[in-house]
Amino acid sequence: MRTLTTDPTPGAGLPRSEAHGLAGTAAPHESNWLHVRGQARYIDDLPEPTGLLHAAVGHSTQAHARIRAMDLSAVRAAPGVIDVITVADVPGHTDIGPVFPGDALLAGELVEHVGQPLFAVAATSHGAARRAARLAQVTYEPLEPTLTAEAALERQSFVRPTHVQLRGDPDGVLAGAPCRLQAEMRVGGQEHFYLESQVCLAEPMEDEGVFIHTSSQHPTEVQKLVAEVLALPFHSVQVEVRRMGGGFGGKETQAAPLACIAALLARRTGRAVKYRLSRPDDMIQTGKRHDFYNTYDIGFDGDGLLLGADIMVAGRCGYSADLSEAVVDRAMFHADNAYCLGDARVVGHRCKTHTVSNTAFRGFGGPQGMMIIERAMDDIARHLGLDPLDVRKRNLYRPGRDITHYGQHIDQHVLPDLIDALEASADYRQRRAEIAAFNRQSPVLKRGLALTPVKFGISFTAIHLNQAGALIHIYTDGSIHLNHGGTEMGQGLYTKIAQVVATVFRIDLSRIKVSATRTDKVPNTSPTAASSGSDLNGMAALDACEKIKRRLIQFAAERYGVDPDAVTFADNRVQVGADSVGWVELIQEAYLARVSLSDTGFYSTPKIHYDRDTGQGRPFLYFSHGAACSEVVIDTLTGEYKVMRVDILHDVGDSLNPAIDIGQIEGGFIQGMGWLTSEELVYDAAGRLLTNGPATYKIPAVSDTPPDFRVALWRNSPNREATVFRSKAVGEPPLMLGMSVWSALRDAVASLADYRYSPPLDTPATPERVLAAVMDTLDWADRNPATGNMADDPIDGTTGQSTGEQFGARP
Template sequence: MRKLIDTNPQSVAGAKPAAGARGLVGSRAEHDSAWKHVRGQARYIDDLPEPDGMLHAAVGQSAQAHARIKSMDLSAVRTYPGVVAVLTVKDVPGHTDIGPVFPGDPVLADDIVEHIGQPLFAVAATSHRAARQAARLAKVEYEPLEKFLTAEQALEAQSFVRPMHQQLSGEPDKVLKEAPHRLQGQLYVGGQEHFYLEGQACLVEPTEDAGVHVHTSSQHPTEVQKLVAEVLDLPIHEVQVEVRRMGGGFGGKETQAAPLACIAALLARHTGRAIKYRMARQDDMVQTGKRHDFFTTYDIAFDDDGILQGADIMVAGRCGFSPDLSDAIVDRAMFHSDNAYSLGDARVTGHRCKTHTVSNTAYRGFGGPQGMMVIECAMDDIARHRGLDPLDLRKRNLYRPGRDTTHYGQVVEQHVLADLIEQLEASSDYRNRRVEIAEFNRDNPVLKRGLALTPVKFGISFTAQHLNQAGALVHIYTDGSILINHGGTEMGQGLYIKVAQVVASAFQVDLDKIKVSSTRTDKVPNTSPTAASSGSDLNGMAALDACEKIKARLVEFAAETYGVSTDEVRFADNQVIAGDKSVDWAEFVQSAYMARISLSSSGFYSTPKIHYDRATGKGRPFYYYANGAACAEVVLDTLTGEYRCTRVDILHDVGDSLNPAIDIGQIEGGFVQGMGWLTTEELVFNDDGRLLSNGPATYKIPAVSDAPPVFNVQLLKDSPNREATVFRSKAVGEPPFMLGMSVWSALRDAVASIADYRYSPPLDTPATPERVLNAVTATRQWVKEKDTAAAGAPATGEPVC
């Protein structure tokens, strides 16, 4: 069951969009590639026509997690049928380190390897099969070195990829010491494989000027361009990068697409032939980074009503062997360790743990989900400790006027969560269901039901300030059609159609007059990655800026041509209206061209107000917050640990929606992906550091059957963004992911019912049936111990996350 709530967006000039122009902002326009996807006509990298003489790439992979390479014999690789070229790090003409922010990522290993699967050498062959088979024939002799595989091991050894960072507000030590109540706990939060449908892939073609043209499945074309140029020792303008679409990204193609392009470009330079590098699924899962798993702890003070007074929180991310984006990812975990709650006096410490595993990377939420989990764990624990409904405790601790400053100094200016939760509490019938579920659990010794309603407050902006910028290029042709190019990339999330709707609304013309072309570095330079939920915010505003420049020229031309003031010129219903005169859009554009009026412009946008001082741990890293809440119900078999999510109700705030249908789809997909992260998706490594869950047979993403049979999604009405975003909309890419926390909390609620909700069961994530069954066993053991305790002994549970 789905419910779509229309927004009521304003036009650029402040009035409602004219009814006659179709597909404007606020309408449920379908995805621009929807029919291409359905018909199989949408082209991905592996669908592109193959140039004559094209070769296929593969790499030899390290078999050790941490070792010194004593010798490497590649003779069998070079002589394998179909092999044309074999390159090592010594064949790289330019930079050999392709770390995206900080150094540490060799394009090919030199004398040290630091994770199983690390590329040792590159092979170009006449077929994909030949390249992969040849790459396996290398004879490599290793000298094993000490290795760390978990965050806990790295913490103990003080092994880090970047320095520790801390945020401090008030005097948490004093508050914790003097507080009426104090709880401590810890939680392990598992990682997650991106499992995009289209794996990592690129096609690199040499150009006539010693450069290359790169077709890549990347969220960050500019970074691919820069790193390829550096590896080839070329100026950046000799490298063009193009992205039409990706078959999913989720952050996994923000930095990790670049190594493929660099290796393919090296082979293309060496052979003078086009190179396709398409990873097989197993290679992709072994060689590319995941969501960081985190080891987290909390020490929290609160009063008799459960209101937080102080906190000491530690988050430690397993970063893998190199920094990649881990500095910013752990930062965001720290920023979101409060989620929606005022912590009081607080200290939040973040560690970037170096392990000899593949370098973990961006994933939807970018550390925010892992940070939120520690405080949501604490909320459940405090509620059980005080005998409260967890929802009541959460509501008491929400940010509100008077308690609206975060531990990093940003003031929460738009308080929507209290009303949003009240609406969801009513629409989901939370209170009646809570009573019904408690009665059901009392009467059923085997099946137990759980219910939880959890909020999300997610900061929107890149935490690296310089990335908060975007460019766009808008052309109007003489028939009135409009072409847009911008720096954002399309990975199925609907960015292209949203930007097209922004431009259609700017000129008040039908959406079918608008086309968005492939993202290309030779059209819009120096772009930021499509990440941090900022694609529409940044690129929509850049496109709008370009439109406003063109409109200013057209308005002046119309006023002069028709003898009216500029205030009397407006755009509506596929027409330009000047006083009493109405002219068809295409006719007006043709006349403007004949009068030599420029019909093209670039646009630019940079996010205002944001800043952060790492030295003090204070600032305003986010332009605004996106909010939402989910109410999830589960049913659990306490004999096996198996469970089902039976119903979910979501109310989410997207401001004035650019496209309600696209936003609903993002919320549904984000929730299911978040639920998968916390329940079924388990990354398993053996003691040598080898990934065992390396394919769909051993790694379980949610299926259609895992989605709740009752799934109600609504957009919060009448909640425009108070900040001047594009049409007062709010980001929708990442925030819904964290709504999946409600399922994990509902599972804990179901298990806690065994102890009459007096005990907070331990449940690390992902909450697989095995872990849930262990939680059931621990809870029953606690009940047994309490039942055999001396009469009159207190029966409040200690928090063990």
């Protein structure tokens, strides 16, 4: 059974109105019918310009090598080829690193990962371009590659300097702690697997500029890098994004190289150029979620209360920095998740490897950082013989233990009450007892249960990105045109911002049109990322609306001879003293009176700061919270498993749109579950990605959705910070709720040793890894016999029901 909880009423503090679609209501996604009917236009659906060419690149087959020779004669002679370029043909910048240098547009003498572009081809068809690109004759001098984070640590090979956050005296506390544990774990990466692969369309303009249609979360960065590659001023490059077929962070920086190559070929040929990656090329050439190697050294008392911690997080960044400095920063910021570490040191390494440069992915390093402390919570519980939930609750931030290891004060303690509520609604204690009883009598199948929290910081950790702009036009028929710097990738941002505008003027949502994000309408925009799309762009739109509204109020007060306080907006009308004026009537009167009906808005996030030298500050304006309770069943003979039930309670403040927020929570959880269970990136010893398509890389399917899936929003939790209508971000935090599935798998395996052993389980927790954890736990139980040890029962498949009968539907 699948249960959804929505609230059709406006959020607390918003005045009620009969106008439809205001903030706080479950208004439908602005493109829902276009999606259902197949009418929503993506870049590959746009009408093709006359003479359109298609681009492709030839890429490196070596992870680390010098190029001794590159013969492109066969490429140039291939059918349909119009142009071929190398790095020598670039008129401007050849390094397109988004923050730090190191990302070559096309390789020169050195290649540093399999799939690195060497040259580009423009041809008359997509197939012709790809076939031609494979005809190059390249001679390499192979060099020794570094392929893993552990190897990079050993060689001290980093793309950016190591960073340390230190609070108190962790070494002294650890030395004197009553209990102490140490562990290491490997957290796997993740392919974005957006439905629409990377794609762009570049059209030359009459003034030597270019117009770019791109599937990018960061149109301003595309504008900047294209201009620099072409040696043009920024105003000569216009970039438009109407929608993306998914992004998840993979289109924050990784869309720009395609646009640069397409624009360069368009300028050279004078013809429009489309560059679309096939799925295998996309997976080989573009970055992914960073995989991490993490360690902890923790001290705690006999009740499981953390006293001190020394945590190391090391991300495999790939060959260049890309966004890795900020990604590992966020992993460090979230190494505590929801718990006070006590005196703590957190060290972050940015490991250079000869693999594709990893990049942003939903959660942006936060999930990888959280994993090590969630492992610690389970390990403490098994060590002391306690329920893991009790250990987690005991260590939550609370008054008196409310300063993070990087110095930020936690001033809104949502999780204690939220977790208590979920514990009750999910029947955690009763189910815990039932599962223990089931596991005692079941020789093959074992069930597991875990309830894990999430505390996720909201703001870009790069302070300058915390800004946004918006543009509002009111036309004389009362309709409104809205443009802002946020991009729509299916998450409902356009709908939410339109609801903000509707709420300011108290008019129907249907009166508002959001147009494609364009660099010539709102300039210098930040990426739509860091869960900040609604926060930043909503406040910018609110600012623009309030400016216009103040002018309308002043005009109405003067026109009707009343005090400005007597002018109010409600239900598609404006109350002016004793008179009620229709919305359209007031707008027309204002136009005739020469009142400006257009304005821009701007917002910059207040209060945030961080000192890298001291590792202390306030990098986040506020935190979003949530918790999930997951139940699994595993087959101890094969390692197969199924998620049986999930209960989620999530805090979104005063929701701008409950239906969209619940959709984000559901999708985020499933994506997080996939990251931690089935989505495995496999490289061979030469650095080649072997899981380069849907046949080998397994994202969750519909059948993996828990048959009992319950999602609810935490009520009466308005944001204490002055965000748009006191809402809280919802894009990234739900992904980390998937940690409850991984913890539940460990719980099921731990039952084999009567919950006295905490089995190691790296992620993704594939059936093979679960089976290895089972064998490890049985081995431990054999070496540590005890009364009541569940491992004493033979598990050889000769007793009890067949695994198929007990599982029901197989995973």
